[in-house]
Amino acid sequence: MEVDFLLIGQGIAGTVLSYRLIKSGKSVLVIDQADANNSSRVAAGLFNPITGRKMVKTWNADLLFPAIKPLYGDLEALLGKQLMYARNIYRPFFSIEEQNEWMGKSCDAEVQDYLENVRTKPLYEEVTDPYGGIMLKNAGYLDINTLMDAYGDWLAKNGRLRNGHFDEELLKHEAGKWHYQDIKASAIVYCSGLGAAKSSYFDWLPFAPVKGEIIEIESDFAPEEIINRGVFRITMPDDRIRVGSTYSWHDLDEGPTDRGKEEILERLEKIVPSKAGKLLSHRVGVRPATKDRKPFLGKHPAAESVYIFNGFGAKGVSLVPYYSKIMLRLLLEGSEPEKDVNISRFFKYI
Structure with a gap:
């Protein structure tokens, strides 16, 4: 079997990137060990634009969030399943100072696309929110398990999925192609979460699980x-x-x-x-989080046509739709990702 791209792992990263490659007309095979996807399958799938103890706009939100609904909406249409649930997020205030701070922030253009309103009174009697809270919009969650199961079935029906352990020792490069068992591929992409940390190609990257x-x-x-x-x-x-x-x-x-x-x-x-x-x-x-909390995108500095798309941590549902487009440009056009996500930032550790 000969393909353009061999992807290792069908977590959220492998699912979305393989979809974009196939949509671009490329032949793809995904090798997946289902029980290795526990981080994707256990994740709540939350996409939240305002996060952290200080409640600030999530990193690159203005790039990330416009890509979320179109991508998952396309996958819903392909698979005939509801995957995405748009839901407001309510964060109670624990003090009058927090309420006052957000009354001021509510006029900030930086948060206008994500702030539904600032409440000064309780929302529900069941919730501890005597000072009200902020209601965030353009948020919700993704049903990751339904996505991965339905998309895995779709890949399998189209002959694009192999289930089982990937043994890197069987991987050989000959005559410009990567050979693995009966598979020949022009390029390999590691989307295997923490499995990539055990790869001889990427064990130098600073994962921080x-x-x-x-x-x-x-x-x-x-x-x-x-x-x-x-x-x-x-x-x-x-x-x-x-x-x-x-x-x-x-x-x-x-x-x-x-x-x-x-x-x-x-x-x-x-x-x-x-x-x-x-x-x-x-x-x-x-x-599969990383030391600097930024994902890993890029090409191995020495091995021919070996790539990684990984390290999305707890925010994979938000990060992967946008960064899969950036990764696609690298794979198809050779366009390098920006420095803050490019694995070149860690070449000094090899």
Whole structure:
């Protein structure tokens, strides 16, 4: 079998990049080990334009957010599934000072595209928000599991997916082509999350994996808005409530932990008291984050036609639609990504 591009991994990065390549008329084969995609599958899929403790516009938001709905909308049309759920995000104020600060910020042109309104009174009696809160728009979540399952089926039906472990030792370069088992490819792209950190081609890149735990509960309080303060609380289409997430740079090899669950529940109690019902699930994933919190895009400095599209961490749903376009230009036109995401910024570590 001969293809233009062999992609390693069908997480959110491999899914979107392979779609863009196929749409551009290129032949693609994806090799995927499904149980290695836990970081994508456990992720809440949240896209949130105003983030962090200081509540600032997320890095490159004005580039990232216009690309989100068109890309996932195209995939919805291709797969015949609803994948994207536009939802406002409500962040309660914990002090009058926060309320005053956002009353002032509300006139700032920088946030106008993402700020629905500033509330000075409580939104719901179930929520701890005596000073109101900010309501964010152009936000929501992506049903990542449905996307990956449906798109994986579509790839398989079109002969573009191989399930199983990728053994890099079997990879050979001969006569300008990469050979792997019965496959010949003109180029290889590593989209395999933390798997790429074990590759002999990219083990020098400074991955900084982050463990995240997430729970699902039953609750009779199921607002349409996503409530986000310390933890996010999302009402899913089946009325389950998804709550998370923890962030840990340690104990990466442990599975779900009692301390992680208790941390989530304690933070939830601060914003929605006494509404944590029966625990339905508790899962964990390790995100392929990076030292500088910017993704890895680029071509290997020595190996012919070996690329990486990786390192999207907890914000993959927001980052991948835009940066997959940048990666496509590199693969098809040789146009180098900007310095802050280009792996050339780490060439000194090889």
